[in-house]
Amino acid sequence: HWGYGQENGPDVWHKNYPVALGSRQSPIDIPRQVSHDPSLGPIVLDYDHCTSINISNNGHSVVVYFDDTDDRSVIHGGPLENPYRLKQFHFHWGGKGCDGSEHTVAGNSYASELHLVHWNAVKYKSFDHAAAAPDGLAVVGIFLETGDDHRWLHTITDAMYMVKYKGSVTDFKGFNPKCLLPSSLHYWTYLGSLTTPPLHESVTWILLKDPIAVSEKQLGKFRLLQFTGEEEDQRSRMENNFRPPQPLKGRRIRSSN
Numbered sequence: 241h242w243g244y245g246q247e248n249g250p251d252v253w254h255k256n257y258p259v260a261l262g263s264r265q266s267p268i269d270i271p272r273q274v275s276h277d278p279s280l281g282p283i284v285l286d287y288d289h290c291t292s293i294n295i296s297n298n299g300h301s302v303v304v305y306f307d308d309t310d311d312r313s314v315i316h317g318g319p320l321e322n323p324y325r326l327k328q329f330h331f332h333w334g335g336k337g338c339d340g341s342e343h344t345v346a347g348n349s350y351a352s353e354l355h356l357v358h359w360n361a362v363k364y365k366s367f368d369h370a371a372a373a374p375d376g377l378a379v380v381g382i383f384l385e386t387g388d389d390h391r392w393l394h395t396i397t398d399a400m401y402m403v404k405y406k407g408s409v410t411d412f413k414g415f416n417p418k419c420l421l422p423s424s425l426h427y428w429t430y431l432g433s434l435t436t437p438p439l440h441e442s443v444t445w446i447l448l449k450d451p452i453a454v455s456e457k458q459l460g461k462f463r464l465l466q467f468t469g470e471e472e473d474q475r476s477r478m479e480n481n482f483r484p485p486q487p488l489k490g491r492r493i494r495s496s497n
């Protein structure tokens with residue numbers, strides 16, 4: 241099965257997922273100079289009535305799922321032609337003292353990257369259908385840099401003790417990811433893919449320019465998670481679960497104001 245190790249990591253994913261060598265793969269490096277598109281409006285995150293359900297360890301990351309049976313929490317505006325429903329959010333991070341973001345900015349990595357995953361329920365009847373369509377998903381990427389404690393992240397890191405092993409899940413109600421947003425919603429946007437297998441080229445990426453600060457202590461709690469299940473004998477700390485930047489292949493990256 242795919243993973244982030246020497247034998248099953250990003251460099252060999254193309255063997256089972258040939259789209260890994262495709263023309264709109266993610267993540268990418270964001271160059272210093274990006275074309276500014278004045279026609280790009282602000283991104284709007286309507287999360288006031290969002291309903292978080294649970295938090296789980298899927299063997300690749302820690303994921304918080306939301307009730308997406310109606311339009312109670314959606315993102316719209318910016319490059320999007322429809323509203324997209326919030327389905328889940330998850331993180332990618334590095335090892336102790338090492339950066340672990342997926343996208344990079346002028347060659348620089350951040351400590352971690354948060355992905356807020358949304359799907360186009362106007363055009364597609366399920367997340368899985370949307371995930372296979374070129375305009376099916378919209379993922380908001382937020383960079384995490386080490387600094388002060390993040391005031392609200394402890395609710396997530398405290399719950400991680402309950403989902404240490406792959407396949408574990410526990411209730412996680414009443415969490416609104418709006419508390420994880422940086423002060424500015426200025427963004428870069430481009431057409432890309434899922435950054436893990438199946439690597440579907442179905443994502444409109446919206447990367448917020450400003451990072452949020454989290455403490456090294458809080459990040460350390462992410463690394464208490466395990467890639468492996470409780471019953472597996474070889475223990476493996478969940479860290480460095482990021483794909484490196486992929487070729488741009490002529491794609492245009494646009495910047496909001």
Ligand SMILES: NS(=O)(=O)c1ccc(O)c(NC(=O)NCCCCO)c1
Binds near residue numbers: 355433435436
């Ligand atoms: N990193 S991402 O581009 O935001 C991203 C957003 C939504 C996704 O669904 C995936 N990938 C995924 O679900 N892969 C199935 C195996 C995991 C559970 O075993 C990646």
Ligand SMILES: [Zn+2]
Binds near residue numbers: 330331
């Ligand atoms: Zn992700």
